[in-house]
Amino acid sequence: MALSLLMLQAGPAAPPPLSPADTVWLMVSTALVLLMTPALGFFYGGLVRSKNVLNTLMMSFSALGVVGVTWALLGYSLAFAPGNGFVGGLRYAFLRGVGLEGGGWGGTPHLLFMAYQGTFAIITAALISGAVVERMRFGAYLLFIALWSLLVYSPVAHWVWGKGWLGTLGALDFAGGTVVHVNAGVAAVVAALVVGTRSDYGRKALIPHDATYVLLGAGLLWFGWFGFNGGSALAANGTAALAFVNTMLAPAATLVAWTLLDAGRLGKATAVGGATAIVVGLVAITPAAGFVGPMGAMAIGALAALPSYFGILYRSRTRLDDSLDVFAAHGTGGIVGAVLTGVFASAAWGGTDGLLHGNPGLVGKQVVAILAAGAYSAVMTAGILKLVSLAIPLRRAAREEGIGLDVVQHGEEAYARGEGALLVLDPPRARPAAAPRPTTLSPAEGA
Amino acid sequence: MKLIVAIIRPEKLGETLEALYRAEVRGLTVTQVQGHGGELERVETYRGTTVKMELQEKVRLEIGVSEPFVERTVMAILESARTGDVGDGKVFVLPVEKVYRIRTGEEDEAAVTPQHTPIAGD
Numbered sequence: 001m002a003l004s005l006l007m008l009q010a011g012p013a014a015p016p017p018l019s020p021a022d023t024v025w026l027m028v029s030t031a032l033v034l035l036m037t038p039a040l041g042f043f044y045g046g047l048v049r050s051k052n053v054l055n056t057l058m059m060s061f062s063a064l065g066v067v068g069v070t071w072a073l074l075g076y077s078l079a080f081a082p083g084n085g086f087v088g089g090l091r092y093a094f095l096r097g098v099g100l101e102g103g104g105w106g107g108t109p110h111l112l113f114m115a116y117q118g119t120f121a122i123i124t125a126a127l128i129s130g131a132v133v134e135r136m137r138f139g140a141y142l143l144f145i146a147l148w149s150l151l152v153y154s155p156v157a158h159w160v161w162g163k164g165w166l167g168t169l170g171a172l173d174f175a176g177g178t179v180v181h182v183n184a185g186v187a188a189v190v191a192a193l194v195v196g197t198r199s200d201y202g203r204k205a206l207i208p209h210d211a212t213y214v215l216l217g218a219g220l221l222w223f224g225w226f227g228f229n230g231g232s233a234l235a236a237n238g239t240a241a242l243a244f245v246n247t248m249l250a251p252a253a254t255l256v257a258w259t260l261l262d263a264g265r266l267g268k269a270t271a272v273g274g275a276t277a278i279v280v281g282l283v284a285i286t287p288a289a290g291f292v293g294p295m296g297a298m299a300i301g302a303l304a305a306l307p308s309y310f311g312i313l314y315r316s317r318t319r320l321d322d323s324l325d326v327f328a329a330h331g332t333g334g335i336v337g338a339v340l341t342g343v344f345a346s347a348a349w350g351g352t353d354g355l356l357h358g359n360p361g362l363v364g365k366q367v368v369a370i371l372a373a374g375a376y377s378a379v380m381t382a383g384i385l386k387l388v389s390l391a392i393p394l395r396r397a398a399r400e401e402g403i404g405l406d407v408v409q410h411g412e413e414a415y416a417r418g419e420g421a422l423l424v425l426d427p428p429r430a431r432p433a434a435a436p437r438p439t440t441l442s443p444a445e446g447a
Numbered sequence: 448m449k450l451i452v453a454i455i456r457p458e459k460l461g462e463t464l465e466a467l468y469r470a471e472v473r474g475l476t477v478t479q480v481q482g483h484g485g486e487l488e489r490v491e492t493y494r495g496t497t498v499k500m501e502l503q504e505k506v507r508l509e510i511g512v513s514e515p516f517v518e519r520t521v522m523a524i525l526e527s528a529r530t531g532d533v534g535d536g537k538v539f540v541l542p543v544e545k546v547y548r549i550r551t552g553e554e555d556e557a558a559v560t561p562q563h564t565p566i567a568g569d
Contacts, residue, residue, distance in 0.1 A: 407489055420501040423496070423497075423498055
């Protein structure tokens with residue numbers, strides 16, 4: 001059933017018996033959603049220049065580590081432990097009391113529910129990286145996502161899914177349109193503004209180094225998204241099937257609409273555009289997946305193409321270096337999806353009736369949820385980045401940006417050919433300040 | 448006539464091309480090359496294997512120019528390709544014995560003097 005109905009009080013009521021089918025589906029869904037973060041890494045990695053692809057991939061992969069840990073230690077408790085309307089308490093800190101019994105979420109083990117929700121926290125933090133690629137200092141990024149996951153993601157998840165004030169208000173968010181996508185999209189804009197533009201932005205053509213990775217990443221995101229939306233039913237039931245099918249149909253409609261827009265504007269259907277369309281469609285159906293019928297899902301998918309398509313065209317002509325258009329894909333797609341959930345939601349399919357079914361009030365609640373999550377995310381993201389900047393500079397020097405962050409941050413190259421590489425048997429711990437030049441390369445001295 | 452050969456940092460190519468364009472230098476060849484100019488080598492680690500990368504990615508420009516263009520071409524490259532760190536590269540000015548433009552058969556100064564080339568539809 002809808003996540004907004006979650007009852008997470010560890011009350012005296014006996015926990016529901018475990019359902020094998022529900023448990024299996026939630027385990028599979030957890031693995032599917034976990035895969036979305038590496039997929040996002042490849043989606044983003046293909047869009048950057050080759051000298052930054054490892055760094056971009058690592059921004060996603062490292063969230064699997066950092067946010068996975070913060071979630072288990074504290075984040076899950078702040079989101080889902082009983083607390084007030086704003087934030088959860090500390091009852092589940094360090095996963096105390098998170099066992100194998102079912103609970104208000106259904107007949108699946110509490111620990112598994114925690115892990116499933118953790119995969120959402122991970123990808124939400126990783127989404128923001130698309131706005132700061134190719135110049136943000138890696139250490140500052142890690143500290144930022146650790147704090148952001150605890151101070152922004154967990155409270156907003158609590159508002160909507162943890163018996164917080166937005167869930168109580170009656171705003172619908174099936175699988176995270178507001179919690180994940182509006183939240184990350186707004187944080188991305190703020191992060192791009194605070195970190196600043198890439199030094200080459202607006203002066204050089206910064207084009208994707210491998211569009212095939214972009215398509216591969218989009219395909220894997222779509223695959224993983226069946227767990228993101230289908231799994232959000234938290235049971236193997238009809239609602240799960242509805243969300244699952246809508247996850248197939250909505251991006252299909254977005255892809256068709258986007259291709260037509262491309263064909264109309266350029267006369268060519270671009271591949272990077274197609275990959276972007278898939279992500280936009282997935283984002284847009286996320287809040288609605290279990291609340292609308294299949295035709296409503298396709299309408300949401302097709303309509304979502306328009307603002308994101310023109311948003312990307314507009315953004316790239318501004319000085320806002322949201323480098324990989326996180327806001328146009330996730331912010332805009334999330335907002336459109338959340339509003340249209342208020343339009344197309346239908347009690348017959350398991351939601352609350354929306355505008356088309358005679359309940360215009362739901363649209364208002366959806367807008368309140370979007371504004372609240374967006375405003376909170378914007379203010380907190382700016383504050384956290386300022387805090388991090390007191391400890392670590394947020395970005396690399398322009399000269400290091402020129403070299404590329406793969407070498408500067410990770411000491412590796414994505415496409416190393418090994419030419420001119422000399423094997424070092426005992427690497428010095430610190431780089432010697434004035435190493436004598438070897439004379440082995442005299443023929444190339446002129447270079 | 449001179450052949451100007453410049454080895455520069457790849458990340459400075461955009462700025463250098465822009466400076467050459469502003470100096471009205473037209474017609475050049477760009478090659479990606481690897482080389483070493485005395486900069487500190489990078490240490491990279493892949494699992495247990497640590498390597499020193501002796502060769503750096505560089506870009507090589509070749510520009511054939513007439514005498515009046517030599518100085519402005521060199522100055523444009525010096526000003527645009529410089530970062531101040533070791534490894535910025537070199538500019539070589541080489542004498543040229545003979546130049547032919549393949550399309551017209553023009554020789555020497557005429558062959559390295561840019562012409563307005565009509566584009567289809569112009």
